[in-house]
Amino acid sequence: MSLQTQFNKFNETISLSWQDDRIKNIREKNDSILEDIKEKFKEEGYPVVDSFKQGSYITNTTIEPLDKEYDIDVGIVIDYEKAPENPIDTKKTLRDVLLARNFKEPKIKKPCVTAQYFKAGEKSFHLDYPIYKRNKFNTYYLAVGKEHSSSDDRKWEESDPKGLIEWLNDNNSFNSNEAYQQYKRLIRYMKRWRDYCITGTERKKIYSIGLAIMIKESFTMSISSDGDINDIVALQKTVNNMKSKYFDCIDYENIKYNVEVRLPVEPKRDVFDKHGSTVGTLLYNKLDKLLSNIDAVNKEDTLIKKCELLKKNCFGDDFPVPDIEDNDTKTFKEAGYISSPQGA
Amino acid sequence: MILESRDLYALIVDHLKKHGYEVTCDENHIVTTHAFKDMVFEIEGKLDNSFPYELPRFWLLERCQFKHLAHVGWDNETNKGIICEGVSINRHLDYSKPEIVYLKALQSAEKTIVSGLSDKTKNEAEIIEEFTAHWRFSSHEEKSVLSFVEPQSMIVELQSISKNQSKWATILDQTLCKKINQKYGFRKRIQEKSQIEGKAFYIPTKIRILPPDPTASIIDWWKSLLNKLPTEQTKELQDIARRNYAKKLWILGSVVLQDKKHGWFCINFSNPSKQKLPIYPSCDFSNWEAKAYNVELHNKVHLKPRGGATLSKPKTIAIVGCGSVGAEIARQLVCSGVENIELVEYDKLETENIYRHYLSSEYIGVSKSEALAHELSYKYPYTNIVKSKCTKLKDCLNSSFLERIDGVIVATGSPTDERYFNEILVKMSARPWVIYVWVEGHGFGGHAVYVHNSGKGCLNCLYRDSEGNKSLESIQNFLKAEQNIAIDLSGCGSHFLPYSFADAIQSALLATRLATQAITGEMCKSCRISWKASFSTNSTLETTYRFKNFNSSLEPEDLLWEDCDVCQ
Numbered sequence: 001m002s003l004q005t006q007f008n009k010f011n012e013t014i015s016l017s018w019q020d021d022r023i024k025n026i027r028e029k030n031d032s033i034l035e036d037i038k039e040k041f042k043e044e045g046y047p048v049v050d051s052f053k054q055g056s057y058i059t060n061t062t063i064e065p066l067d068k069e070y071d072i073d074v075g076i077v078i079d080y081e082k083a084p085e086n087p088i089d090t091k092k093t094l095r096d097v098l099l100a101r102n103f104k105e106p107k108i109k110k111p112c113v114t115a116q117y118f119k120a121g122e123k124s125f126h127l128d129y130p131i132y133k134r135n136k137f138n139t140y141y142l143a144v145g146k147e148h149s150s151s152d153d154r155k156w157e158e159s160d161p162k163g164l165i166e167w168l169n170d171n172n173s174f175n176s177n178e179a180y181q182q183y184k185r186l187i188r189y190m191k192r193w194r195d196y197c198i199t200g201t202e203r204k205k206i207y208s209i210g211l212a213i214m215i216k217e218s219f220t221m222s223i224s225s226d227g228d229i230n231d232i233v234a235l236q237k238t239v240n241n242m243k244s245k246y247f248d249c250i251d252y253e254n255i256k257y258n259v260e261v262r263l264p265v266e267p268k269r270d271v272f273d274k275h276g277s278t279v280g281t282l283l284y285n286k287l288d289k290l291l292s293n294i295d296a297v298n299k300e301d302t303l304i305k306k307c308e309l310l311k312k313n314c315f316g317d318d319f320p321v322p323d324i325e326d327n328d329t330k331t332f333k334e335a336g337y338i339s340s341p342q343g344a
Numbered sequence: 345m346i347l348e349s350r351d352l353y354a355l356i357v358d359h360l361k362k363h364g365y366e367v368t369c370d371e372n373h374i375v376t377t378h379a380f381k382d383m384v385f386e387i388e389g390k391l392d393n394s395f396p397y398e399l400p401r402f403w404l405l406e407r408c409q410f411k412h413l414a415h416v417g418w419d420n421e422t423n424k425g426i427i428c429e430g431v432s433i434n435r436h437l438d439y440s441k442p443e444i445v446y447l448k449a450l451q452s453a454e455k456t457i458v459s460g461l462s463d464k465t466k467n468e469a470e471i472i473e474e475f476t477a478h479w480r481f482s483s484h485e486e487k488s489v490l491s492f493v494e495p496q497s498m499i500v501e502l503q504s505i506s507k508n509q510s511k512w513a514t515i516l517d518q519t520l521c522k523k524i525n526q527k528y529g530f531r532k533r534i535q536e537k538s539q540i541e542g543k544a545f546y547i548p549t550k551i552r553i554l555p556p557d558p559t560a561s562i563i564d565w566w567k568s569l570l571n572k573l574p575t576e577q578t579k580e581l582q583d584i585a586r587r588n589y590a591k592k593l594w595i596l597g598s599v600v601l602q603d604k605k606h607g608w609f610c611i612n613f614s615n616p617s618k619q620k621l622p623i624y625p626s627c628d629f630s631n632w633e634a635k636a637y638n639v640e641l642h643n644k645v646h647l648k649p650r651g652g653a654t655l656s657k658p659k660t661i662a663i664v665g666c667g668s669v670g671a672e673i674a675r676q677l678v679c680s681g682v683e684n685i686e687l688v689e690y691d692k693l694e695t696e697n698i699y700r701h702y703l704s705s706e707y708i709g710v711s712k713s714e715a716l717a718h719e720l721s722y723k724y725p726y727t728n729i730v731k732s733k734c735t736k737l738k739d740c741l742n743s744s745f746l747e748r749i750d751g752v753i754v755a756t757g758s759p760t761d762e763r764y765f766n767e768i769l770v771k772m773s774a775r776p777w778v779i780y781v782w783v784e785g786h787g788f789g790g791h792a793v794y795v796h797n798s799g800k801g802c803l804n805c806l807y808r809d810s811e812g813n814k815s816l817e818s819i820q821n822f823l824k825a826e827q828n829i830a831i832d833l834s835g836c837g838s839h840f841l842p843y844s845f846a847d848a849i850q851s852a853l854l855a856t857r858l859a860t861q862a863i864t865g866e867m868c869k870s871c872r873i874s875w876k877a878s879f880s881t882n883s884t885l886e887t888t889y890r891f892k893n894f895n896s897s898l899e900p901e902d903l904l905w906e907d908c909d910v911c912q
Binding site for chain 1: 755759760815825843848901
């Protein structure tokens with residue numbers, strides 16, 4: 001058994017797909033809520049013309065949350081011509097739908113409306129609904145602003161949610177499907193690393209979309225010409241690239257960094273806008289620590305020790321540690337025999 | 345544009361005159377006059393029908409007055425000497441400008457003559473280096489001497505044989521002939537129904553001597569050579585002459601040239617009565633008539649390098665598996681100069697093999713190893729190709745086999761046997777180098793893996809998956825395992841892996857190239873090499889990551905897998 005096999009097992013363990021049984025309840029809940037939203041929006045005079053899954057489910061980079069608080073993002077699209085001038089009106093309408101569905105304290109956040117679902121008094125999952133209006137040129141505008149935002153802070157902001165999905169899912173810049181899959185795995189690893197190594201409010205500032213953009217733009221594959229896949233080397237090289245690409249030292253005395261990661265599509269804003277220096281310093285140091293931990297892993301001789309370090313310092317309990325060293329390395333993965341394409 | 349012959353001559357003459365040449369011309373020839381110091385010489389050019397697609401030929405006129413001239417032939421009857429056009433074997437001509445082609449060729453011919461005339465020492469040195477070619481100008485035109493003799497340092501008595509209507513008189517060295525395998529077909533042909541013809545001796549000389557002037561007598565040249573031989577050699581020749589009387593004598597001689605090369609000559613002496621041999625300076629030459637013969641060499645030193653062989657110490661190579669790939673490797677290795685080959689195979693040649701196997705249908709039903717040994721021995725003289733007592737790869741693991749083998753080439757196409765062999769062999773402290781070679785079905789490619797006789801990197805290094813786990817599937821392959829690759833023509837037992845004869849040859853070449861490098865000691869670590877097809881006969885098969893990303897055909901790649909549990 002190899003380290004890469006452990007990474008593959010880890011990837012399987014943490015991966016979460018839209019069809020996964022673990023989010024069956026949420027899917028069903030979302031389906032019925034969507035019906036209510038469509039009905040209510042129609043009544044209000046701005047019927048829903050489209051809805052689409054957003055975020056990691058559609059880019060296939062969702063991971064099992066450590067706190068088991070699952071979430072889904074669903075974009076609600078209304079027609080440009082029928083949209084109210086004040087975007088908060090649509091958000092309030094959506095909040096009312098959620099209130100009617102007995103969600104406790106649905107919140108109007110700046111980019112979306114969030115509903116938290118509790119089960120036995122514990123947070124169980126939450127739903128995020130960003131609202132867009134779309135014109136005949138297929139340009140999207142996101143409803144931005146909180147309930148009591150000033151007129152300056154509430155607006156329909158040009159946005160390209162589908163362009164972002166396409167960009168993240170575009171495999172043209174990868175020289176093989178194997179490399180593309182490695183990139184996706186790296187996003188999952190980094191998200192789990194973030195969830196494990198950064199906690200509380202700090203963790204919430206390290207947005208998944210920021211990590212995903214950085215990883216795609218910094219990705220260095222590690223697949224040999226024979227097809228040997230080496231995720232730990234790809235991770236190491238990619239993180240190294242991330243460190244040198246997005247961070248500027250802004251205070252040499254106190255060693256503080258600013259981070260700037262721009263969306264690759266409209267509105268091309270900085271993902272970490274307004275948190276640049278706090279997130280920058282935190283993330284830089286954490287990435288640095290990750291690299292030194294990877295170094296330590298590479299220096300270990302045995303698979304068990306490597307896995308133990310990765311489990312303890314990088315990814316948590318989901319990273320598998322084999323029970324017995326080398327026992328499986330002497331065994332072929334196939335049972336008995338295979339048919340070979342060779343002759344002479 | 346094709347010019348009429350007359351126009352072509354006119355065009356060239358005009359062009360030469362513009363360049364200051366004194367030219368005369370008749371229907372077939374252009375003669376230019378040249379001067380060097382106080383000497384004047386004329387060059388005659390002739391345009392064949394093939395001109396201007398081939399170079400014109402030039403002769404030096406009044407040849408005899410110039411005596412020895414390097415790169416210039418002799419024709420005593422016409423008193424013309426053809427001028428060598430240089431060493432380039434192939435030229436690309438601008439046939440649209442025949443006058444320019446002619447001028448350039450003429451300038452080259454002129455330069456050859458001037459070079460010979462201007463520096464006597466250099467001229468003679470060049471003639472000596474071209475001894476055999478110049479000897480030809482003095483030789484008997486109808487017959488050549490076919491010499492099986494290797495250059496040696498001692499005088500050796502030879503055997504001269506001849507038969508009616510043969511283009512050769514043949515000179516054999518009985519001792520050296522034993523090194524030619526008994527099955528060699530040409531030797532059989534030469535010796536069959538032939539008769540011994542007089543005495544024959546090989547005389548090596550270390551002196552540097554000019555070949556004879558074709559206008560002078562061969563006896564005189566021979567005498568001058570004998571006078572230059574060292575005393576010891578003269579004494580030895582006197583002794584031989586005292587003991588040998590004959591009417592006919594063949595002298596085969598070699599002169600030492602630069603870079604350990606040799607020039608060859610052969611003289612046939614005849615005398616109406618049996619006389620003491622004319623091989624020392626003070627003997628009576630009066631009744632001896634001498635004729636020079638052109639020498640056609642049939643010896644190892646001369647023949648083997650033509651196939652790219654080096655003449656280092658002979659190695660013994662075992663080829664395990666004499667199928668379409670193994671048989672081709674055997675042939676290629678022999679052509680590359682490998683003398684000792686042991687063939688390991690359990691199978692016989694079947695009718696279904698005919699279109700994919702080197703052996704011809706006359707061997708159907710015969711053991712492949714025996715048939716291959718016979719076929720190659722018949723074709724190539726300096727070989728010792730034998731059918732091994734071993735018939736399977738695992739038989740080759742016995743110590744007596746491994747001790748006599750320098751390298752093993754495994755072309756069984758059986759990954760199970762090959763991996764087992766590798767696993768046992770790699771753990772031995774002293775082992776031969778091994779090359780494993782195979783071809784993939786449907787012409788997707790072929791591979792050869794070289795496992796050095798020491799150090800890490802072995803066949804087992806390839807048996808891993810993309811995650812680094814041990815796998816029965818070789819990471820080297822272009823086709824994924826567990827697919828229906830075999831073709832079935834008539835039910836159970838008639839399956840075969842489809843690949844072409846060309847695929848087999850291409851794969852064999854990989855192994856041959858690696859083997860020749862291993863034999864010459866150029867390989868210092870294990871490696872592997874592949875060829876990949878640009879297209880295949882079957883596009884429905886699933887290919888590997890390596891196939892999709894492979895673009896280094898014929899380039900050696902590292903073999904070592906750090907987690908290999910066999911060689912680490």
